[in-house]
């Protein structure tokens with residue numbers, strides 16, 4: 593693996609890095625899933641350009657990471673996976689799109705690339721721990737790492753979405769729900785995903801705490817007066833499940849730990865509302881909440897990268913609090929221009945809001961773009977605050 597100091601200028605890499613990624617909307621993703629063959633060719637022609645563009649854009653930011661982070665063995669390994677995958681996709685740059693054998697080979701290569709990158713999240717987290725243990729991390733470095741990881745994981749979500757769609761639509765194992773288009777459900781019943789994620793989180797909570805709060809789910813369809821129809825939308829059920837499962841685990845842990853003696857736990861309240869533009873899912877718990885001084889930490893990768901045992905005693909997955917659950921869940925919500933917002937009342941409980949775009953034409957990918965703005969985040973020495981800090985009175989000269 594070349595350390596960044598000796599990477600010679602690679603004109604092909606610089607060219608792909610100079611292009612902006614092209615965000616697709618859920619509507620556009622569904623068009624690729626239309627009739628058969630014409631779409632595999634168009635999908636191939638799009639991907640053989642877009643995948644290297646997205647890889648090169650985020651690789652430019654990896655190269656800008658602080659030296660001592662880049663030299664951590666885990667980070668160097670992730671960088672080498674990206675360099676190798678970039679090179680492999682470039683072998684298709686001038687391939688003949690009408691060569692069916694090549695198309696089949698391309699899809700198989702995507703599967704290999706996806707498998708290579710399976711453990712990127714854990715490996716990067718390990719790299720952050722290696723840095724903390726070897727050099728320590730000051731607040732400026734932490735701000736840069738937070739900025740980078742949000743963009744790096746969003747880029748990874750988007751690349752895996754492109755690969756998953758192509759391999760599901762045109763790959764060998766066509767065992768998919770015939771109404772789904774790749775991993776997209778054009779008629780996703782939101783209530784079903786809420787119930788599934790609740791039941792699975794409840795099972796874990798019961799196993800771990802021998803107790804779990806009940807849930808009351810209310811739906812409100814503001815667009816139709818009769819309130820009879822299920823609330824359905826175009827979305828990726830696995831993304832919505834990931835977000836809800838994390839929020840249910842947090843809420844259940846909070847409620848159980850805030851009411852250690854009570855067998856009768858205050859129930860969780862979930863509201864699903866379909867408006868004219870947004871589908872909003874609100875999850876309320878009475879788990880005692882969190883003070884404002886700590887609420888930002890919930891979305892910090894550093895806070896959740898504490899080297900605590902990732903598995904609980906009995907080996908089952910722990911409930912909330914240790915993984916990258918909330919920061920990654922927020923990226924999934926933001927990926928198609930939605931959001932995840934926590935609003936806490938310390939001493940009472942927390943409300944979590946998932947906002948999703950109702951219209952697939954508006955659900956555009958949100959992608960990091962490498963440019964001077966981004967690179968400046970990695971260069972400016974100290975980000976000096978332009979608001980007062982406690983104790984800095986008039987008698988101190990400005991630095």
Ligand SMILES: O=S(=O)(c1ccc(O)cc1O)N1Cc2ccccc2C1
Nearest residue numbers: 839842843846849879881882942944
């Ligand atoms: O910070 S929280 O208010 C909280 C955060 C996110 C969420 O989705 C739900 C929540 O309730 N909460 C997490 C947690 C874990 C153990 C013990 C007590 C608490 C309190």
